[in-house]
Amino acid sequence: MRKIAVIALCIALMMSSCAKEEEGDLLSKIEDRGTIIVAMEGTWAPWTYHDEENRLVGYDTEVAAGIAEYLGVVPEYVEGEWDGLLAGLDAGRYDIMANGVDVTPARAEAYDFSIPYAYNRTAVITRTDSTIDSMDDLKGLNTANTISSTYAEIAESYGANVTGVDDLNQTFELLRTGRIDATLNAEVTYYDYMKAHPDAPFKIACLDDTVHEVAIPVRKGEDTAALLAKINEAIEAMAESGELSRLSVRYFGTDISKR
Numbered sequence: 001m002r003k004i005a006v007i008a009l010c011i012a013l014m015m016s017s018c019a020k021e022e023e024g025d026l027l028s029k030i031e032d033r034g035t036i037i038v039a040m041e042g043t044w045a046p047w048t049y050h051d052e053e054n055r056l057v058g059y060d061t062e063v064a065a066g067i068a069e070y071l072g073v074v075p076e077y078v079e080g081e082w083d084g085l086l087a088g089l090d091a092g093r094y095d096i097m098a099n100g101v102d103v104t105p106a107r108a109e110a111y112d113f114s115i116p117y118a119y120n121r122t123a124v125i126t127r128t129d130s131t132i133d134s135m136d137d138l139k140g141l142n143t144a145n146t147i148s149s150t151y152a153e154i155a156e157s158y159g160a161n162v163t164g165v166d167d168l169n170q171t172f173e174l175l176r177t178g179r180i181d182a183t184l185n186a187e188v189t190y191y192d193y194m195k196a197h198p199d200a201p202f203k204i205a206c207l208d209d210t211v212h213e214v215a216i217p218v219r220k221g222e223d224t225a226a227l228l229a230k231i232n233e234a235i236e237a238m239a240e241s242g243e244l245s246r247l248s249v250r251y252f253g254t255d256i257s258k259r
Contacts, residue, residue, distance in 0.1 A: 027227040030095055035076040038064045039094035042079035043167040046192045046251040047100040059251040060098040063117055066243060070234035081166050082146040089219060102150040102212040111217035112224060114231045117244060118214035118256045122154055123187040124205045132182055132205040141181040144171045151184035188252040211259060
């Protein structure tokens with residue numbers, strides 16, 4: 001009887017362990033829920049923004065929708081300011097973040113990233129009368145970006161004084177009124193902004209030589225491994241079918257899905 005009791009206890013412990021593993025498996029939770037919660041700004045065209053009819057659209061919005069479709073679930077978009085998106089991912093409020101997130105060494109230590117689904121270069125955007133013509137010219141000048149963004153980090157690395165802002169529109173307003181000397185952002189974001197504001201007194205002063213990989217971050221840990229593998233499969237499928245290229249040309253006017 002004692003041996004049977006011991007065997008029964010072992011089986012119970014094994015079942016409990018398996019249940020905990022399943023409970024902690026984020027992919028299983030997403031499949032059971034039927035939705036994947038995607039964090040994004042919703043104010044950064046053409047990555048994630050609202051169109052004339054106030055619909056949430058953009059390259060990342062559609063990439064996330066493609067990932068959700070591959071998983072057999074529905075995307076649930078949650079919008080917020082950049083500085084709070086990664087914090088929300090850390091806290092488990094979001095499953096993934098899709099918002100033009102560049103892969104940096106610091107972020108790679110904090111998160112696991114999917115394979116890249118886009119590549120971009122950083123542009124130094126100034127007023128048309130600016131004399132800035134190289135990255136080194138940023139030293140001692142005033143720029144603006146969301147504080148935890150890659151662009152803020154790059155500006156600081158060249159000695160700029162970075163002012164924290166909430167979104168892109170606020171950044172361009174500071175630049176227009178002369179309260180900052182420049183701002184750093186994706187080259188394609190500049191072209192998209194100028195397409196909507198052709199009379200804006202801005203130009204690209206110079207481009208950073210570095211090509212940045214854009215990918216989907218998830219929390220680190222064994223509970224996200226299965227989800228990350230599926231996300232990679234989804235991105236590969238969209239790349240092979242040409243969907244990433246089509247979306248890139250639609251939103252950026254060029255194919256940023258290839259290096």
